[in-house]
Amino acid sequence: MAEPDLPRLLLEASRALGTEVVASLDERGFPDARPGHAVLFMHIDRRWGTRLTDLARRARMTKQGMMLVVDELETRGYVRRVPDPEDARAKVVRLTARGRRYVAEARRAVAAVEARARRELGERRYEVLWSALEELAGAAGDSPET
Amino acid sequence: MAEPDLPRLLLEASRALGTEVVASLDERGFPDARPGHAVLFMHIDRRWGTRLTDLARRARMTKQGMMLVVDELETRGYVRRVPDPEDARAKVVRLTARGRRYVAEARRAVAAVEARARRELGERRYEVLWSALEELAGAAGDSPET
DNA sequence: CGCCACCGTCAACCAGATTGACCGGCTCTT
DNA sequence: AAGAGCCGGTCAATCTGGTTGACGGTGGCG
Numbered sequence: 230m231a232e233p234d235l236p237r238l239l240l241e242a243s244r245a246l247g248t249e250v251v252a253s254l255d256e257r258g259f260p261d262a263r264p265g266h267a268v269l270f271m272h273i274d275r276r277w278g279t280r281l282t283d284l285a286r287r288a289r290m291t292k293q294g295m296m297l298v299v300d301e302l303e304t305r306g307y308v309r310r311v312p313d314p315e316d317a318r319a320k321v322v323r324l325t326a327r328g329r330r331y332v333a334e335a336r337r338a339v340a341a342v343e344a345r346a347r348r349e350l351g352e353r354r355y356e357v358l359w360s361a362l363e364e365l366a367g368a369a370g371d372s373p374e375t
Numbered sequence: 376m377a378e379p380d381l382p383r384l385l386l387e388a389s390r391a392l393g394t395e396v397v398a399s400l401d402e403r404g405f406p407d408a409r410p411g412h413a414v415l416f417m418h419i420d421r422r423w424g425t426r427l428t429d430l431a432r433r434a435r436m437t438k439q440g441m442m443l444v445v446d447e448l449e450t451r452g453y454v455r456r457v458p459d460p461e462d463a464r465a466k467v468v469r470l471t472a473r474g475r476r477y478v479a480e481a482r483r484a485v486a487a488v489e490a491r492a493r494r495e496l497g498e499r500r501y502e503v504l505w506s507a508l509e510e511l512a513g514a515a516g517d518s519p520e521t
Numbered sequence: 522c523g524c525c526a527c528c529g530t531c532a533a534c535c536a537g538a539t540t541g542a543c544c545g546g547c548t549c550t551t
Numbered sequence: 552a553a554g555a556g557c558c559g560g561t562c563a564a565t566c567t568g569g570t571t572g573a574c575g576g577t578g579g580c581g
Contacts, residue, residue: 234417234485235492236392236410238505241435241512243385250382264382265537271380282559289387292560294538310560318546318559339380346381346511354503359384361496361504366387411568428528438529440569456529464528464577527578535570540563547558 239365246342253338259331261305267339269298269308269322270332278323280313307331385511392488399484405477407451413485415444415454415468416478424469426459453477 247264254262268288273279285295299322302308307328313319324332347355393410400408414434419425431441445468448454453474459465470478493501
């Protein structure tokens with residue numbers, strides 16, 4: 230009956246896993262985690278930080294969009310904006326100590342969910358899934374290279 | 376470098392395909408198509424229509440959320456709300472003639488995108504992708520039964 | 522009848538992201 | 552050295568796609 234279409238199925242899978250990651254993070258002591266934070270913590274340099282524009286480009290979103298994420302993470306005390314010594318226009322988004330712990334846990338949580346998926350699907354199907362997704366995501370939505 | 380995580384990859388693939396469907400619909404003469412319309416046109420009964428609540432349940436969203444979609448589709452002339460003869464509380468969301476054409480084209484567009492994916496990925500990988508997605512979507516995000 | 526469940530709706534709100542405008546600092550060319 | 556124009560971050564407005572909460576009218580049952 231339901232007979233979902235492929236885009237919808239992809240979306241639901243994404244949401245399911247995202248929710249799972251957030252729940253896991255909640256258990257690990259970060260109750261204010263949200264799926265959108267991933268665009269930052271998967272791309273930020275953990276030691277020295279990363280410029281807003283670079284974060285945005287890596288996450289393939291607008292800098293304004295990334296700014297909202299950074300704003301929130303900053304008010305929560307996970308990152309700070311420090312002036313870039315090499316360019317007075319720029320600021321470096323840098324993790325606080327708490328932010329580093331958050332990012333570490335978040336990456337672990339993501340890895341755990343991925344590991345569970347790999348275990349449940351089996352190695353081969355997981356590999357196929359991953360490569361198929363890369364093709365689908367890249368085919369229509371991506372510029373050739375960065 | 377990019378090293379995306381699985382939830383993000385799923386999301387990006389979903390968006391890429393969704394965009395593709397909308398673009399295809401645009402070419403087919405429905406320039407106001409949007410990805411969100413799929414929650415309706417994949418679930419509505421094409422002849423007699425379907426109750427709002429049923430649509431919402433099938434699409435696994437709130438009735439208020441579905442109402443927004445129905446509202447928009449109604450102002451665009453794709454559906455009408457007619458009273459349900461069997462239950463004075465209920466209304467049936469019924470396709471107009473134009474709505475039927477829209478739904479037909481939309482389903483074709485989705486099918487075309489899926490066919491392209493199947494062709495590019497190959498039959499076997501496509502099957503694996505689909506079943507893996509069902510497992511992922513179902514495992515964490517679904518209630519046991521409806 | 523009285524009660525509760527259910528349908529559609531109004532209202533408020535939130536998350537995530539976009540486009541447009543802008544200011545100030547950088548850099549390249551002349 | 553001086554513009555001219557590009558680039559980094561920000562403010563503001565807007566949009567999509569949902570959510571929860573409350574409520575009026577109807578149905579169904581004891």
